[in-house]
Amino acid sequence: MKPWRMIYWPEASPLDYIVTRPLVNxxxxxxxxxxxxxxxxxNRYFVAVGRHINIDDDVDMGNSAKLGVPIFRKIGGGGSGIWGPNSFQFAMAFGQDLxxxxxxxxxxxxxxILLQAVHATGVTAAFYKHMGDLLVGSRKLGGFAVLPHGERCVNMGGFLNVDELDISIASAVLKTPEEKFRDKAAKDIRDYAxxxxxxxxxxxxxxxxxxxIALHLEKVLATKVEFTGLGKMGMEFYDSYLSQYASEDWTFSKSSSKRFEKFPEGYRLGLSRHKSRKLVCAHVLVDGTGKVAEVMLSGDYFIKPIDGDDQIANNLVGLEAADPEAIRKRIEQTAQSIGFEAFMMSPEDFTIPIINACQKALGKKA
Incomplete structure (x- = not known):
């Protein structure tokens, strides 16, 4: 097995994290x-919004600006979090054949690998819970997720709380929809983390x-670890990735307040939230004739292909909002044609809030 490259950034900026993760993948x-x-x-606190999250659901923009906490959007799914000097952030890119x-x-x-390194710090009560969490009792030390990146690469990332989070900053900046904690024993971040x-x-x-971590990576995978920097090739692409992933268009790519700030007279907007294993929110704009004009899907889910939710949403435009069977059929057809997968969920978990949002836009009970 070829050696792994390990890059440790002891004084990384939020932009270093946001830019180099997609770059390296x-x-x-x-x-x-x-x-x-x-x-x-x-080196400072920042909000990392999940790729599919409606930023207006999760972030208090006013408090974020007041406290000087920047907001960025990740390349992967999952929820939003506030990260900073208290934690380690991780990004791993490796072959799918591993x-x-x-x-x-x-x-x-x-x-x-990571759990053994955690045990070495003296936290021997920590354990791994499928899929992707490190816990002590019911409280989270860290959370990780994984998705394919193209046909050959795996994109894995997450966080580990090394020191305690500044709760005052987190509570001021983050807005957590109540549905997120509905199936959890903990109802507050103080009890949760x-x-x-x-x-x-x-x-x-x-x-x-x-x-x-490097030691256990070598032992478990029977490989060698070489500590390096980003390298000349990575630095050559840094600025181009910076312009994309630090842009307002990317950060606010899912924002209900921006997307539906204005719409034509006679149009109606419906919103529905559906919580299964993950939260799915559907905004549906219906035109004056009762047809679907626009759909925005959002939530803390993980999907493949990564833009599958947008493809499903776009393919619903023009359908009769009052025809749930036509909507369900179109979603099923789209999901099949694009190879849609929602981890720990099914396409029906997206269908339910879309149909309910249509009903609300039409003024009917969902």
């Missing part, structure tokens, strides 16, 4: 770099933690 997918494991210690499945890649990379510092009862050496 693209380079790995093109076979231009080896398997890469990146660890970021970001593990037999996405679930197995999480079990090994997080449930073995924990840290290595809190659990170990001592300061955690970040350098020692990084060394332990």
């Amino acid at each position: 693209d380079l790995r997918a093109e076979g231009k770099i080896p398997d890469t494991f990146m660890i970021y210690a970001v 593990f037999p499945s996405m679930e197995e890649s999480l079990r090994v990379m997080i449930g073995k 924990t840290s290595l510092h809190e659990q170990a009862g001592k300061e955690i050496s970040r350098k020692a933690l990084v060394t332990a």
